[in-house]
Amino acid sequence: MALLVIKQGELWRGERRLLTQLNFLVDAGELVVVRGANGVGKSTLFSSLAGIELGIGTKGEWLVLGESGKLSPLDFFNKGGYFVPQELPKLHGVKVGQLVRGMKFDLNAVQNGLDRIRLSSEFLELGIDELSGGQKKRLELMLSWLIKPKLLLWDEIDAGLDKEGLQLLCEIARELRTGGSGILFASHQEALVATLEPTRVMELVFGQ
Numbered sequence: 001m002a003l004l005v006i007k008q009g010e011l012w013r014g015e016r017r018l019l020t021q022l023n024f025l026v027d028a029g030e031l032v033v034v035r036g037a038n039g040v041g042k043s044t045l046f047s048s049l050a051g052i053e054l055g056i057g058t059k060g061e062w063l064v065l066g067e068s069g070k071l072s073p074l075d076f077f078n079k080g081g082y083f084v085p086q087e088l089p090k091l092h093g094v095k096v097g098q099l100v101r102g103m104k105f106d107l108n109a110v111q112n113g114l115d116r117i118r119l120s121s122e123f124l125e126l127g128i129d130e131l132s133g134g135q136k137k138r139l140e141l142m143l144s145w146l147i148k149p150k151l152l153l154w155d156e157i158d159a160g161l162d163k164e165g166l167q168l169l170c171e172i173a174r175e176l177r178t179g180g181s182g183i184l185f186a187s188h189q190e191a192l193v194a195t196l197e198p199t200r201v202m203e204l205v206f207g208q
Contacts, residue, residue, distance in 0.1 A: 002027045002063070003151040004025060004065070004182065004184065008021070008022070010022070010058065010060050011041065011044060011058060012056065013057070018041050018044060018056075019044070024202050026182040027199075030200075031177055031183040031185060031196055031199055032183070032198060032199055034184065035186070035188065035203050036204030037205075041204060042156075042204060044056065045204075046085070047155075048070065049083075050071075050081060050083035051074075051075065052073045064081070065079040065150060065151055081151045082143075082151070083155075084157050088136050088140070091129060093127065094128050094129075095124065095126060095128070096126050096131070097125060100113070100124065113143075114142070116142060116145050117142045118164070119138065123135075134160045134162055134165055136160070141157065141168055141169060144157075148181060150182065151182050152181050152184070154184070154187075155186050157169065159188075169192075185198070
């Protein structure tokens with residue numbers, strides 16, 4: 001069974017149609033890239049799939065992790081989905097270690113995650129809101145690797161990553177796919193997309 005199936009899908013905000021003619025799927029082990037100009041609706045599509053986009057209606061067939069229609073954010077996560085937005089939410093006073101431990105990872109798993117993104121344990125003592133853009137992306141790469149979701153939504157996780165960070169992204173994407181994760185990934189970087197060897201590339205245009 002496919003992890004994500006959209007047939008003749010549409011996204012609406014009130015009386016305004018945002019996207020139409022959406023037809024694609026993501027199966028286990030696949031990486032599907034979504035491209036399109038800024039403002040075309042990539043982030044709206046991703047956040048709607050994860051259940052966090054308020055005021056967005058759907059038409060057509062939407063099957064997400066075996067469930068028809070929109071899921072709540074909690075259901076999306078509990079059924080094996082994980083969404084990485086372009087920007088982490090503001091978490092004033094919360095340290096990296098508090099966030100990671102709050103997700104119930106044991107100490108060995110956390111250390112393995114740090115090793116995987118090539119950072120020391122000192123990273124855990126940094127405040128979330130103090131992280132640079134690249135550090136935030138590495139944190140999300142680590143969480144994606146630790147969670148190993150069935151369906152992973154990466155909304156421009158490559159933005160702000162340096163050369164080493166992009167290499168890590170490619171390595172982690174391959175490892176997750178080998179483990180059976182399906183990945184939907186929005187990116188503007190053509191060279192990176194080619195390196196990732198996606199199953200399919202979907203181009204969004206305004207209104208479609």
